[in-house]
Amino acid sequence: MNDLEALLPHVKKDAKLDSKNHLNLLPELADLNNCNNALYFEARRHEDLYLWAAKTPNGPSIKMHVQNVHTMDELKMTGNCLKGSRGILSFDKAFDESEWGRLTKEVFTHIFGVPPQARKAKPFVDHVLTFSLLDNKIWFRNFQIVEKDPLQPNGPPQTSLVEIGPRFVLTPIRIFEGAFGGATVYSNPEFVSPAAVRSALNKERGNRYKSRKF
Amino acid sequence: EDAVAQQKVEIDNAIAMERIRETIRLDPSLPWTETLVVSYPETVDVDVDDDLNRELAFYKQALHCAKEAKTLAAKHNFPFTRPADYFAEMVKSDAHMERIRQRLLDESATIKRSD
Numbered sequence: 530m531n532d533l534e535a536l537l538p539h540v541k542k543d544a545k546l547d548s549k550n551h552l553n554l555l556p557e558l559a560d561l562n563n564c565n566n567a568l569y570f571e572a573r574r575h576e577d578l579y580l581w582a583a584k585t586p587n588g589p590s591i592k593m594h595v596q597n598v599h600t601m602d603e604l605k606m607t608g609n610c611l612k613g614s615r616g617i618l619s620f621d622k623a624f625d626e627s628e629w630g631r632l633t634k635e636v637f638t639h640i641f642g643v644p645p646q647a648r649k650a651k652p653f654v655d656h657v658l659t660f661s662l663l664d665n666k667i668w669f670r671n672f673q674i675v676e677k678d679p680l681q682p683n684g685p686p687q688t689s690l691v692e693i694g695p696r697f698v699l700t701p702i703r704i705f706e707g708a709f710g711g712a713t714v715y716s717n718p719e720f721v722s723p724a725a726v727r728s729a730l731n732k733e734r735g736n737r738y739k740s741r742k743f
Numbered sequence: 744e745d746a747v748a749q750q751k752v753e754i755d756n757a758i759a760m761e762r763i764r765e766t767i768r769l770d771p772s773l774p775w776t777e778t779l780v781v782s783y784p785e786t787v788d789v790d791v792d793d794d795l796n797r798e799l800a801f802y803k804q805a806l807h808c809a810k811e812a813k814t815l816a817a818k819h820n821f822p823f824t825r826p827a828d829y830f831a832e833m834v835k836s837d838a839h840m841e842r843i844r845q846r847l848l849d850e851s852a853t854i855k856r857s858d
Contacts (some may be wrong), residue, residue: 548782589763607843609835611825619808621783628757632764639767642778652826654779654816659805661783662792670798672805676824688813690806693834706763714756714763 556585558709566640567708570595577723579710580699581709582636588707591633593699594720601694607675608658608691615643616671617654621664629704629715630662656693665719667699774819781808781815 559567569581578598583590610616618641624630641658659670672690704715756837789796816822833840 584767587766589760589767607847609833609840610801612834614825615779617808617812618778618780619783619805620780621786621804623786625782628760628764632760635764635767638778638780642780645777652822654812654821655825656811657805659801659808661801661804662786663789663797663800668797668801670801670805672802674809688783688809689804690802690809699841704760706759712759714759 547625555583557580557584559605559708566636568640569709574724579702582640582641583708584636585708587635588705588711589632589714590705590708590710591636592702592705594723596698596700599694601679608656608671608675608693610693611651612655614651614653614655615645616641616656616658619641619657621657621661624660629701632704632715633667633701634660657690665700665717667701669695669697669699671695779812781811783807 555567555569559565564587567581567583567585569583571579571581573579578595580593580595581590582593618638620634620637624634638662655674656674657674659668659672661668661670671693674694675689676693700720701715701717702720703713703717706712706714785804791797805854835843
């Protein structure tokens with residue numbers, strides 16, 4: 530997840546939070562660091578990763594389940610961009626079609642949009658952060674904008690894209706009114722927790738064994 | 744055995760969400776250069792399991808937005824393209840890019856050999 534830090538020049542990283550039960554400490558931490566947005570990665574059972582995207586201190590916050598993570602370290606993505614350049618945020622139209630989508634878009638705009646006066650920001654734009662809603666999940670991609678055609682370096686500039694990474698899929702679970710807490714204003718009816726999926730799988734395996742045995 | 748089907752309580756409080764959105768909304772009078780947000784006028788509507796088409800749809804979305812952002816940038820007098828003589832630290836290090844390049848070369852060599 531250091532990738533996100535590299536991409537967003539205005540973030541401040543803080544060390545791990547050792548307790549999972551005291552999420553209410555987080556707004557305080559954010560406040561200590563003069564931040565008004567927070568991204569908190571919560572790892573559970575060594576295999577599930579959740580991401581909290583919150584506006585501190587007053588909320589709202591969105592809890593999401595992170596899947597299919599590919600980091601920038603992988604060699605398949607050949608793009609590269611300036612460290613600290615401001616990315617364009619691109620949202621597809623599906624975000625505007627539901628209320629939670631609009632809210633998510635607003636929060637993401639705050640979090641992933643780099644303010645122009647950010648200290649480490651570079652003055653040029655060379656990548657696009659794409660958020661797409663598909664299958665009720667938010668798909669995140671990051672592309673480099675290439676203006677030159679590699680086959681004809683002197684030809685007319687042709688915009689094309691090369692993926693930089695990271696990529697991941699976020700499944701929204703709940704949206705809370707406050708920062709890391711408060712009343713639930715949205716819950717995803719389709720979300721099944723990964724632990725439930727695993728236990729169902731195990732149970733099925735058990736049933737198979739049972740039916741074979743008896 | 745009659746198990747009670749667990750019904751998840753679905754909450755979709757649109758009014759509250761709208762209110763929250765109103766409270767955190769950025770001032771709409773801000774110039775575009777503050778946020779650099781571009782909306783794609785279409786929804787991505789492809790089969791989720793079809794990797795190739797799905798990625799293509801994302802690519803199209805990003806490309807459309809990149810082009811739109813470029814025109815918007817020109818309108819706002821906002822520097823967009825990096826001049827060729829502007830060097831700065833990149834997100835991926837040179838060593839990493841070299842490894843990527845090496846891999847691409849290796850791959851094309853393998854293809855050639857098998858031809």
